[in-house]
Amino acid sequence: MLSLTQKLEFNYPRGPLLGLLASIQTVGAMVALPSIGWLVDKIGRRRSIVFGAAWTLVGAALQGSAVHLAAFIISRFLIGFGLAYTVVASPVLLSELALAKHRGTILAYFPATWYTGAIIAAWVTYGTQFIQNSWSWRIPSLLQAFPAIIQITLIWFVPESPRWLIAQGRGAEAREFLIKYHANGDENNPIVETEYTQIKEAILQDAQWKKQSSYLDLVRTKPNRRRLIIVTFCGLFLEISGNGLVQYYLHAVLNSIGITKTVEQTTINGCLSIYNFLVAIGASFLVDRVGRRKLFIASTSGMLLAFILWTTFAALYTTHGTQSFAYGVLVCIFLSNGAYSLGWTPLWAYPAELLPFEVRARGVTYMTGVMHAFGFFSAFVNPIGLGSIGWKYYLAYVAYTFLELCAVWYFFVETKGYALEEIASIFETPGLTWKQRRNFKGPVSYRDVNDAEESGDGEKKAEITNVKEL
Template structure:
């Protein structure tokens, strides 16, 4: 008889076992400590996005407030652009300091620092006595915002249970629309006041969201990945046991999570080379290109027209009544929040590339239709076409929110390994806010000069976005944050192979990173 071949099915990798255990885990609402963690994330991490959303809708609303328009001399064109663009300019100026603060002092300190600066800026804005004071206050708000807006989604992604990470990180950006809803209806409620409080009240209220994370952020645990990278591996393990396993030190999932994090981060820290690490490997150069695309696409997809200049857009289709414009602004923000929450939950089911491709393809189709309708209204006085443009604004945001709200911060958390995550977010913020600055500055000039024909610019650009997403974006749905790195880098020198994580950790005897390793990270 012929001998039977010895065929032994290989066991699952560590990451596959983590995914399997994650699927079998109890839902978060049945895990007392995990539920508490997520409830603490709400005030600690969601309010930076609320501030940014509040600002965009507030600036939209204030343009329809007669007293604000009169107080600042009816700003239009470039002057109106700089009033809105000065906030992202503050963000751009702050970006070189993001990783310096978050990698050295922790994610929570970064959020607290940013919230404190935002509070100062908001108070000055509400008390502004002239155009220059209003501009300076908005610059200060932007400078602080970029710290909180970088580290909040980063901390959420690094604290979340593997089972919930995709959805809970995607939910972060949905709070942008909560701020937008508040601002839209606050300005609607105050625009009828016949004094300066019609615009000072919304301006002062912009400072309020910053108070919440300042008061609550230190009730959250620090990122376990930051703790490991800074020589506090036992604290990281204790954090995972308490919050992910409800205090069960023998939980298999938590032990695998910890060993995978520790093995990967120690290897990455040992081979880290500062900012130049972003450019030294093909994997990191691809990450850098994707981050650049995300930052630019998030602002140059046509959303900037509506986010800051809805009033001017509505003028192109004959909507001139201030009350009607404010109502449309408020209703659009509510609609956007609903669609953004749905989009966040879809991340648990859809693949990343699928979401991005549907998003950019859908925006292109809507913008082509919107341009056609705007042309029919303006050239042929077709009132139905003008009403269709308003409907297109709502339809556009269904597709925009599907990817550029749900995945704007969760996707970078996935594709960036720990040692360059803060640096990568610095670049995401730089390209995003720089694009926003240019966008806000150019849009009112373009609308004033070309009116509805300005839409053709975005039609052409969206064609570019479709191609770049299809060609370069990588699928990341499923694996852990540590395992995703291999999709870009493969089994590079210094990084433990996915199949050898547990063995690698055993060989290192679970040692903490050396003092030299920690000092190298802090220097970077």
């Protein structure tokens, strides 16, 4: 949402031009998508993050210094272009670095910390709205550069993916990583050889049928097509689950229930960001305890209930104009966002777990493309729907969220406790129904080795060395 000062300087953009301002960042990300998977696999996960952050840094500098609307639009395009690389490379790197017992929590922290930036942005804009010149929007614009600077500076303290190192013929470096970070420096720990061998064999097996890497690899085999179903649903549901209504059009929703003052709206936005952050961080601790599938179902069920109540209160407010019904809508906004943050936010990187090494970067890129495509679509549809039919537009979200819940319940599988390479057995075991796949019990996990190492269970460590490799 443009500030009043921006509207004055840019001659009150409206209609398609305002829609372009809201969606051009998504366009930048979509332009980047075709090259992301290739780059992440070619130069590595860390360098790809630096590449993306550098473009974001340039975009933020241009946006903060813009004097014409054209420069402002170009800057948002560049920010979206750069963010696309970091958003794909980061979860891929995290999924490939983490030990199985920690992977769910670590991957959950990644999207949950997005709210850290949202909180800063919300309260910075709250404060700068009182500045009566162009610095009211230039300060928030320039602040976008700081996360990029942090990434470019600190990423070199993060190890490179051992899976990528093995794929590049740098097995000795990968083994050093496993000894240091997965075996607490003990090179004789059986987890080192077990994990190293399993990663290497999985990569070699993928390379046997993959003559030339391309996005077609996502659909060449039945197991990958099964994965693609879930990955597609993730991209769709992450973007169009009602969160876009609040993320991009909160002011319109609040205006519809009589909350029109800028101070009130920015305060609600700031409080909502803090609330979402707390829920998402709390849910991060549940990922490896409760499991992915249960959190997805609970999250989507909560959103469905919230939208039913939201629609009801919005209809009653429209009919009676009573302020208590407006507060009911406001409560439902928090309930809906809280439900989303319970599952969909911390499990953003779930597809990175499902995909094998050779298509992991491309699969996450594909999911990101689905997100951006439907995000671009909803950016135009939401204001039209809200403006044309008001509260009745929420009925579409009730029906949609019900279908989303059905898809999640039927297709989404559990990856709790599996080593990254072990997850392949869920999709590659032939002759199973979806019911059997979502209730699949896989082989003994690396997690058991690590637990045994920490507890001194020699028998358990001996048992794991005999586990059959996939």
